[in-house]
Amino acid sequence: MTSSPSLLDTLRQVVGAAHVLTEGDLAAYEQDWRRRERGRALAVVRPGSTAEVAAVVRACAAQGVAIVPQGGNTGLSVGSVPDASGRQVVLSLRRMDAVRAIDGANLTMTVEAGCILQNLQAAAEGAGHLFPLSLAAEGSCTIGGNLGTNAGGTAVVRYGNTRELCLGLEVVTPQGEVWDGLSGLRKDNTGYDLRDLFIGSEGTLGVITAATMKLYPRPAARLTAWAAVPSMQAAVDLLGLAHQHLGAGLTGFEVMGQFALGLVDKHYPQLRVPLWREAPYCVLLENSDHESEAHARALFERLLEAALEAGCVSDAVVAESLAQAKALWHIRESIPLAQAEEGLNIKHDISIPIARIPAFVEETDALLAREIAGVRLVNFGHLGDGNLHYNVQAPEGGDAKAFLRDEEERINTLVFDSVARHHGSISAEHGVGSLKAAKLPRYKSKVALELMRAIKGALDPQGIMNPGRVLV
Amino acid sequence: MTSSPSLLDTLRQVVGAAHVLTEGDLAAYEQDWRRRERGRALAVVRPGSTAEVAAVVRACAAQGVAIVPQGGNTGLSVGSVPDASGRQVVLSLRRMDAVRAIDGANLTMTVEAGCILQNLQAAAEGAGHLFPLSLAAEGSCTIGGNLGTNAGGTAVVRYGNTRELCLGLEVVTPQGEVWDGLSGLRKDNTGYDLRDLFIGSEGTLGVITAATMKLYPRPAARLTAWAAVPSMQAAVDLLGLAHQHLGAGLTGFEVMGQFALGLVDKHYPQLRVPLWREAPYCVLLENSDHESEAHARALFERLLEAALEAGCVSDAVVAESLAQAKALWHIRESIPLAQAEEGLNIKHDISIPIARIPAFVEETDALLAREIAGVRLVNFGHLGDGNLHYNVQAPEGGDAKAFLRDEEERINTLVFDSVARHHGSISAEHGVGSLKAAKLPRYKSKVALELMRAIKGALDPQGIMNPGRVLV
Numbered sequence: 002m003t004s005s006p007s008l009l010d011t012l013r014q015v016v017g018a019a020h021v022l023t024e025g026d027l028a029a030y031e032q033d034w035r036r037r038e039r040g041r042a043l044a045v046v047r048p049g050s051t052a053e054v055a056a057v058v059r060a061c062a063a064q065g066v067a068i069v070p071q072g073g074n075t076g077l078s079v080g081s082v083p084d085a086s087g088r089q090v091v092l093s094l095r096r097m098d099a100v101r102a103i104d105g106a107n108l109t110m111t112v113e114a115g116c117i118l119q120n121l122q123a124a125a126e127g128a129g130h131l132f133p134l135s136l137a138a139e140g141s142c143t144i145g146g147n148l149g150t151n152a153g154g155t156a157v158v159r160y161g162n163t164r165e166l167c168l169g170l171e172v173v174t175p176q177g178e179v180w181d182g183l184s185g186l187r188k189d190n191t192g193y194d195l196r197d198l199f200i201g202s203e204g205t206l207g208v209i210t211a212a213t214m215k216l217y218p219r220p221a222a223r224l225t226a227w228a229a230v231p232s233m234q235a236a237v238d239l240l241g242l243a244h245q246h247l248g249a250g251l252t253g254f255e256v257m258g259q260f261a262l263g264l265v266d267k268h269y270p271q272l273r274v275p276l277w278r279e280a281p282y283c284v285l286l287e288n289s290d291h292e293s294e295a296h297a298r299a300l301f302e303r304l305l306e307a308a309l310e311a312g313c314v315s316d317a318v319v320a321e322s323l324a325q326a327k328a329l330w331h332i333r334e335s336i337p338l339a340q341a342e343e344g345l346n347i348k349h350d351i352s353i354p355i356a357r358i359p360a361f362v363e364e365t366d367a368l369l370a371r372e373i374a375g376v377r378l379v380n381f382g383h384l385g386d387g388n389l390h391y392n393v394q395a396p397e398g399g400d401a402k403a404f405l406r407d408e409e410e411r412i413n414t415l416v417f418d419s420v421a422r423h424h425g426s427i428s429a430e431h432g433v434g435s436l437k438a439a440k441l442p443r444y445k446s447k448v449a450l451e452l453m454r455a456i457k458g459a460l461d462p463q464g465i466m467n468p469g470r471v472l473v
Numbered sequence: 474m475t476s477s478p479s480l481l482d483t484l485r486q487v488v489g490a491a492h493v494l495t496e497g498d499l500a501a502y503e504q505d506w507r508r509r510e511r512g513r514a515l516a517v518v519r520p521g522s523t524a525e526v527a528a529v530v531r532a533c534a535a536q537g538v539a540i541v542p543q544g545g546n547t548g549l550s551v552g553s554v555p556d557a558s559g560r561q562v563v564l565s566l567r568r569m570d571a572v573r574a575i576d577g578a579n580l581t582m583t584v585e586a587g588c589i590l591q592n593l594q595a596a597a598e599g600a601g602h603l604f605p606l607s608l609a610a611e612g613s614c615t616i617g618g619n620l621g622t623n624a625g626g627t628a629v630v631r632y633g634n635t636r637e638l639c640l641g642l643e644v645v646t647p648q649g650e651v652w653d654g655l656s657g658l659r660k661d662n663t664g665y666d667l668r669d670l671f672i673g674s675e676g677t678l679g680v681i682t683a684a685t686m687k688l689y690p691r692p693a694a695r696l697t698a699w700a701a702v703p704s705m706q707a708a709v710d711l712l713g714l715a716h717q718h719l720g721a722g723l724t725g726f727e728v729m730g731q732f733a734l735g736l737v738d739k740h741y742p743q744l745r746v747p748l749w750r751e752a753p754y755c756v757l758l759e760n761s762d763h764e765s766e767a768h769a770r771a772l773f774e775r776l777l778e779a780a781l782e783a784g785c786v787s788d789a790v791v792a793e794s795l796a797q798a799k800a801l802w803h804i805r806e807s808i809p810l811a812q813a814e815e816g817l818n819i820k821h822d823i824s825i826p827i828a829r830i831p832a833f834v835e836e837t838d839a840l841l842a843r844e845i846a847g848v849r850l851v852n853f854g855h856l857g858d859g860n861l862h863y864n865v866q867a868p869e870g871g872d873a874k875a876f877l878r879d880e881e882e883r884i885n886t887l888v889f890d891s892v893a894r895h896h897g898s899i900s901a902e903h904g905v906g907s908l909k910a911a912k913l914p915r916y917k918s919k920v921a922l923e924l925m926r927a928i929k930g931a932l933d934p935q936g937i938m939n940p941g942r943v944l945v
Binding site: 151192200244355383431 | 576579580623629633651652653654658659662664666669672692716717718721764772826827828858899900903904905918931932943944
């Protein structure tokens with residue numbers, strides 16, 4: 002490691018010595034969430050304001066030192082940890098965690114990048130509104146990270162991805178200038194859409210320091226149902242019926258394969274997974290209603306009757322209480338944990354046009370069974386958005402570590418090539434990071450990559466913003 | 474005019490001589506919709522395919538000849554006509570009007586840029602779905618133009634602007650390469666958001682040739698109400714109640730000032746404008762319901778009862794039939810026509826955070842009354858999105874042409890400065906074009922303009938795509 006004393010001195014002047022970490026256990030900043038990479042930072046810098054972020058970026062830019070922006074460091078694609086060189090500065094936004102304003106009449110909230118998602122949900126609720134972004138890491142991820150990766154989650158079918166929930170941004174450019182694009186406007190056609198360019202750019206074009214996010218009226222009732230469906234095609238048909246019957250009330254539509262639910266049953270039998278033995282897939286549906294619980298229940302009953310009659314549901318339960326609803330969601334959220342209990346596995350985060358999902362699953366299941374002996378598929382995800390976590394568990398009883406070492410690359414190629422044949426995406430909601438950056442040239446058009454490189458070169462000519470991510 | 478025979482020959486080879494127009498009456502292509510500018514084109518080229526568009530762009534790029542992409546040429550900001558030099562090529566997308574695919578299960582439709590918006594609404598309806606984009610020019614504007622300008626309209630409060638309705642694009646770059654970004658995916662986090670960069674860029678970064686657009690389930694019922702409200706603040710309060718009572722059913726929320734409705738009453742007395750004499754503003758509300766008309770009516774009644782009780786509505790009518798609903802919308806849509814009957818006027822298309830609109834209107838009304846003798850304000854618009862068409866009619870009986878010549882610039886500055894004080898936008902849904910390009914430096918941040926220029930320079934280094942628009 003080449004230390005750079007004058008840079009560290011400058012950084013200490015900017016943010017205070019207590020907020021420039023160079024010693025002690027920095028694992029929380031250097032180790033990625035899935036424990037795939039452990040890097041080493043020149044320093045972890047924790048600015049407390051937008052002006053400090055700008056000064057940090059200017060100091061790094063002056064010496065050509067790379068910056069890795071970091072929020073909760075819960076990303077799943079290795080996008081927010083430093084490389085092993087010891088020459089990159091981790092810029093942690095965690096201290097910038099103020100809710101700057103909540104505007105009820107405008108249904109907006111202006112928040113700093115380091116706010117924990119769960120705290121924003123609570124702040125919105127405290128003001129009588131709903132902030133609908135919801136995902137597994139909400140207790141530790143930050144809104145800045147959600148924006149940087151355009152996070153998805155479980156309510157996208159109704160409210161969209163993080164992108165669709167954002168009206169304006171404040172960004173520090175790679176030159177250390179502050180773009181104040183905070184805006185509570187629903188309509189603003191005065192030039193290029195810089196907001197959406199920064200959203201999902203994974204810290205490679207600048208540092209998001211604050212955002213104005215949309216709020217929604219809180220629904221009067223939320224109801225959850227669990228349905229056994231005879232096939233993936235039946236699940237897709239059920240989705241169509243749910244759109245018809247629930248309209249915009251349809252807030253969540255998750256599919257879970259039998260093997261995935263079996264793992265939950267095996268490792269967490271106390272969760273009492275319903276209906277999983279009797280069907281190849283189960284579906285979790287959520288209906289938000291602005292009228293009343295009775296109304297929500299009547300709509301759900303009509304939907305499920307129609308679905309039973311159409312043969313796309315074989316059995317179903319509707320949660321009778323909030324506790325039951327939470328228990329059903331808890332089962333869904335326990336799938337990744339049950340996977341971890343079962344052992345090492347390979348995660349995929351793919352999306353496919355919804356109509357093609359049954360064919361994709363049938364073909365890819367068969368392909369993997371043929372090519373990879375003993376493979377076990379843990380298939381679940383946000384079917385309402387066409388997003389599957391089509392994961393692969395190592396064969397039962399074998400050496401999972403050796404399996405991953407020997408087969409992961411081949412399995413990824415088989416799955417991603419199949420995704421490409423079905424016009425899908427190899428990263429639906431987790432982003433590219435460094436994990437998938439090298440794969441983009443195979444799965445993304447040459448023209449798109451050229452456009453992306455031209456933009457990166459124009460905004461960050463020094464290449465100091467999160468290098469090695471998205472574009473390699 | 475310097476003709477460029479070899480370029481014209483090449484263009485004739487590419488698209489056929491019949492589709493390279495250089496003679497006869499080209500006014501439909503050279504004159505802007507509002508008759509503010511009449512340019513002169515080197516040629517109007519009408520390619521019939523994406524490959525032809527690409528070849529046209531390559532031919533122009535090779536000679537450094539500027540290209541003005543054009544759809545229905547109904548834009549309101551002078552963004553799609555050539556300048557007076559006679560050296561720009563108008564690239565009309567009108568022949569590319571195929572609906573390439575409708576995917577009911579995926580709720581998407583892939584369409585070419587030259588499709589007329591109304592035809593797309595009909596195509597979606599024919600397939601049992603809803604394509605919700607709706608605006609005054611829908612009978613002649615094209616989806617390519619809607620995308621290029623990120624058009625808004627009357628259903629934004631529920632479905633968003635054109636941007637929010639688009640999942641993927643096909644674009645010809647300024648180098649004549651084709652980016653196939655058509656996608657039916659709701660989630661795709663594999664790199665920078667090129668789609669949203671091209672949307673709203675007004676043809677300055679490339680030519681949109683096709684798009685995959687979202688479809689929605691058709692509502693079971695649509696109901697329209699017309700309410701008299703005692704003030705703009707009451708209209709904002711009514712909006713809050715409507716969000717609470719109708720949830721996502723709230724599909725339209727238009728406000729109309731008394732003077733604006735008086736003009737409709739004066740010039741089109743047969744339209745029988747309801748309630749306008751008794752209140753300073755009226756509001757038009759639309760409720761889409763996925764259940765039934767009876768359900769929609771019950772919700773509307775509850776909303777209006779609550780609003781009467783809260784004092785934010787003084788009187789209201791609910792349309793009893795589709796014909797009555799259409800008649801109410803027709804009144805709203807007749808405001809700009811009545812303005813034209815009344816004489817020359819100045820149009821504004823502004824947005825303000827909704828909570829600030831009452832203060833903005835009060836202040837700006839008073840400011841203009843003080844500064845501009847005899848000024849008459851025609852205030853109406855999409856209050857649900859914070860978007861007002863805050864228009865100015867010349868004083869009664871005076872020389873309107875002289876008034877515009879002498880006062881337009883000063884009135885624009887007074888209004889736009891007031892918009893800026895209230896954190897609004899000087900172009901909510903009409904775009905910048907050449908009409909407002911020179912105004913951006915005063916009303917947009919320097920950093921934003923620098924970022925925009927960097928992007929423009931990176932993607933169109935020759936500066937041949939619609940020069941003089943957006944950035945000057």
